[in-house]
Amino acid sequence: MRELRANISGIIKSSVIDGPGNRMVIFFQACNLNCMYCHNSHTIGLCNYCEICATACPTQSLAIDKEKKQIFHNDVTCTHCDTCLKVCPENSSPFYKSMSVNDLISEILEIKDFISGITVSGGEVMLQAKFLEQLFISIRNHTELKALSILIDSNGNVDQNRWETVLDWVDGFMIDIKAYSPDIHKQITGFSNEKILKSIHYLNLKGKLKELRLVFVPTYNDSDEEIKKITDLMKRLSPEVKKVLIKMRKHGIREKYNFLNEPSLDEMKAVLNRFETAGLNLLII
Incomplete structure (x- = not known):
């Protein structure tokens, strides 16, 4: 099998907020959305060596x-x-590294006794699905690593064939929903959400969707119509899927998006109450 390489923007060796237990988190470079509130915007693009x-x-x-x-x-x-x-005009970084599967396996082996699993994130990690397939197969076939759980944190904006590439090797997926309306989604991210909605339904059907998260952006995705459509979507999912409401935080966002309003605690509770009134219990982060 030909060795592939991936662009890795960073590795956190211990995290308790990226899935159950203590986890290593591997961040991949490059994303196919351009979210206004992105606080890791340097992971969106790739370097073009412009100096x-x-x-x-x-x-x-x-x-x-x-x-x-x-x-x-x-x-x-x-x-x-x-x-x-x-x-950087490309929303990139001079610090990401090209790494092989063996490089990452070595990183995981160093801390294998202290973690319960790994989470791969981004950027948008599913843009490098073939690399992930090789990485996950290597983990599952490794006597010292095969017991680790594997989670993918994704924006969902990819075609079904990419999910099929890794589906058999992972324990589950955590997906963000930025908005239900394609127009609102495009305002927030610059792109439509057609693939994302299809991905949510597909992963739920396969029993692999572990968490669906809504990032609350005041005046964008909190209209009555928007909340109702997101509520209806969440109700169609398996009850085992964790539903999460995330506060949009301005820390680290690009200056041109400073006009965004970070929701207050009262605003978060008010939105949460609207979901609860509709019969949904969401976790606030």
Whole structure:
């Protein structure tokens, strides 16, 4: 089998908020949505080696070789001021790494005794489904790792064939729903949600949808019509699917989206009450 490589934006070796138990979380680079409230916008795009970040770096800690498509980072002089991330026109980062399946297996083995599973996230991790397939097969066939649970955190904006690639190897999926209306979804993310709605129904049918999360964005996805449609969608899902209401937080979002209003606790409770009145119990995060 030909070895594939994936662009990895970061790894958290211990997390208790990305699925059950203590988990390693692997973040993949590149996303096919452009959410206004994204607080990891540097994971959206891929580097095109334009050198804008290197020129803007106040400590001259970056150098780029365009011909070899390599980025050199001096971690000693770097102050981690994030100037490079803020000026990048591609919503990318000079810090993500190309890694192989074996590279990631080595990372997992280092902490295998301290985690209950791994969660892969993004960016949009399902854009690299073939790599995931190889990674998950390697985990399932590894005597020291095969007991780990595997979860995928996705925006759902992919075709069914990508789900089919990994379905047999994972324990479940956590999917966000930004809005039910295609027009509202496009306002929030820049794209329609046709594939996302299909993905939610498909994964639910296969018994693999573990969690559906609504990110509450005041004045965008909280109209009576929108809440009713999302409620109807959630009611059609298996009762075993956890339904979650997430507060949109402004921390880390791009400056041009500072006009967004972060919901207050009272606003969160009011929206939650509307779901409860309709017979749904959602967890607030």
